[in-house]
Amino acid sequence: MKKTAIITSASLLSLAWGGLALADNDYITLASTTSTENSGLFDAIIPTFTDKTDIDVRVVAVGTGQAFETARRGDADSLLVHDTAGEEQFVAEGYATERLDVMYNDFVIVGPSDDPADIQSSETVSEAMQQIAESESAFASRGDDSGTNRAELRLWEDAGVNPQGEWYRELGSGMGPTLNTAAGMNAYTLTDRATWVSFENPQDLTLLFEGDEALFNQYGSLLISEERHPHLKHDLAAQWHEWLVSEEGQAAIADYEVDGQQLFFPNAE
Amino acid sequence: MPASDNPFLTALQLILHMDSDLFAIVSLSLQVSLVAVALAALVGLPLGAALALWRFPGRNGVIIVLNALMGLPPVVAGLCVYLLLSRAGPLGEWGLLFSPTAMVVAQWVLVLPIIASLTRQQVEALHGEYAEQLQSLGLSTARMMPTLLWDARVGLVTVMLAGFGRASAEVGAVMIVGGNIEGVTRVMTTSIVLETSKGNLPLALGLGIILLALVTLINALAHLMGETAKRRLG
Numbered sequence: 001m002k003k004t005a006i007i008t009s010a011s012l013l014s015l016a017w018g019g020l021a022l023a024d025n026d027y028i029t030l031a032s033t034t035s036t037e038n039s040g041l042f043d044a045i046i047p048t049f050t051d052k053t054d055i056d057v058r059v060v061a062v063g064t065g066q067a068f069e070t071a072r073r074g075d076a077d078s079l080l081v082h083d084t085a086g087e088e089q090f091v092a093e094g095y096a097t098e099r100l101d102v103m104y105n106d107f108v109i110v111g112p113s114d115d116p117a118d119i120q121s122s123e124t125v126s127e128a129m130q131q132i133a134e135s136e137s138a139f140a141s142r143g144d145d146s147g148t149n150r151a152e153l154r155l156w157e158d159a160g161v162n163p164q165g166e167w168y169r170e171l172g173s174g175m176g177p178t179l180n181t182a183a184g185m186n187a188y189t190l191t192d193r194a195t196w197v198s199f200e201n202p203q204d205l206t207l208l209f210e211g212d213e214a215l216f217n218q219y220g221s222l223l224i225s226e227e228r229h230p231h232l233k234h235d236l237a238a239q240w241h242e243w244l245v246s247e248e249g250q251a252a253i254a255d256y257e258v259d260g261q262q263l264f265f266p267n268a269e
Numbered sequence: 270m271p272a273s274d275n276p277f278l279t280a281l282q283l284i285l286h287m288d289s290d291l292f293a294i295v296s297l298s299l300q301v302s303l304v305a306v307a308l309a310a311l312v313g314l315p316l317g318a319a320l321a322l323w324r325f326p327g328r329n330g331v332i333i334v335l336n337a338l339m340g341l342p343p344v345v346a347g348l349c350v351y352l353l354l355s356r357a358g359p360l361g362e363w364g365l366l367f368s369p370t371a372m373v374v375a376q377w378v379l380v381l382p383i384i385a386s387l388t389r390q391q392v393e394a395l396h397g398e399y400a401e402q403l404q405s406l407g408l409s410t411a412r413m414m415p416t417l418l419w420d421a422r423v424g425l426v427t428v429m430l431a432g433f434g435r436a437s438a439e440v441g442a443v444m445i446v447g448g449n450i451e452g453v454t455r456v457m458t459t460s461i462v463l464e465t466s467k468g469n470l471p472l473a474l475g476l477g478i479i480l481l482a483l484v485t486l487i488n489a490l491a492h493l494m495g496e497t498a499k500r501r502l503g
Contacts, residue, residue, distance in 0.1 A: 029367055029448075029450075034466065038463075038466060038467050043451075058367065058448075058450040058451075058453055059450060059451065060367060060448035060449070060450060061449070062448075073355045073356055073357040073358075074355075074356030074357055074361070075355050075356050075357075075366050075367070174466055175466070176465070176466025176467050176468060177465070177466050179468060180465065180466070180468060183468075198467065199467065199468040200467060200468040200469045200470075201468030201469070201470055202468070229356065231356065231364070
């Protein structure tokens, strides 16, 4: 009986272990942001790329800050994020050899439908931010050093506001969790349009401010330095990088729609 | 995946329509956690039994540390394994980060203290009962170990279940070392986090119900096995 038990568990174990071995297709690991993953863009465009090249793209979706860190440590073959200043610094530090514009979407401000800070009447995003601060209406900030968080902090700076006080709540969460929390607190928050449109738990939140050029949200693809991290799959990553900015890749991005609304606008040069 | 506003209905729909994506997620969850528990038992059972039977200086310290590690936050375990397996880390050469193997390692770290600690308790209690008998048979301490482990097996199944519960329920560690990659390292708990972040709460809760049902099923099987074993022993 003892033997049977040992043999049974050993064979169960090897069975389970065998199941863990994966089909060994060529693949690259792409560090990217939660906004692109949550909006469903990757599910729409990666199959097109894989059909053409037989390369799988494994997406690790994290905040932009963490995505940079992942790539810096050599744990990702490719990087697609939205923090142009941070991306240029990444290239300047020698971690990437090339950065290309891929696409953009825009940020919007969502908030409680009765709009206590009256930002719907604002002309510019700076004015909207000032009104939220002056009326001390609850504002949920990502507070996680993501691309959206960095953009939000720049917007406060441009508006000449130092966001502090009980109304300003740093959540330290991804975009989706921040929207969930903002909906729970009925607070204003800055979100990228793609995540907002595909978000399914808005409760009383509605889109209140959009359209200012300062809300432009540029995504860039980075080619990681072969010198820094020679072990990475640079050839495969370069194919992905080039495909994103190719006519075909750009068309795939433009074709992606949710509820009839285009979410990302290709703008590679 | 089908969606409805009622999480129970969603769960039912998910089970009835069991698509290949969901199947892959469920089976990966089970595989990772079962392998992690099995490997943790391989080390934890003898370790716990040894701690119960041998007296050596610093023994109390080891016991206290193991007990404390039962409360190790999964995200800390995940971070440590991440730093270990990252390309910039000491085991980076192996290229294991963002793979199911990395998830097994992280869960192994979480489960090992539970199995070792609780095994020590069970074996120590049993040893208290039978020490004289075993000694009169002339068994050395080393020979006692397998005997006591075997006699404690019904209790040890519960110990393994506690470990499995910890492994299958945690999300912090597998999120960091696995990366929640669709079709590669996405498991039940990371799917629930992802669906919650999309605001798709009924689907998230539906997945939670399925996870709970699976864990219940495994517990029921273990319970039945235990009952049968008890009856056989009389």
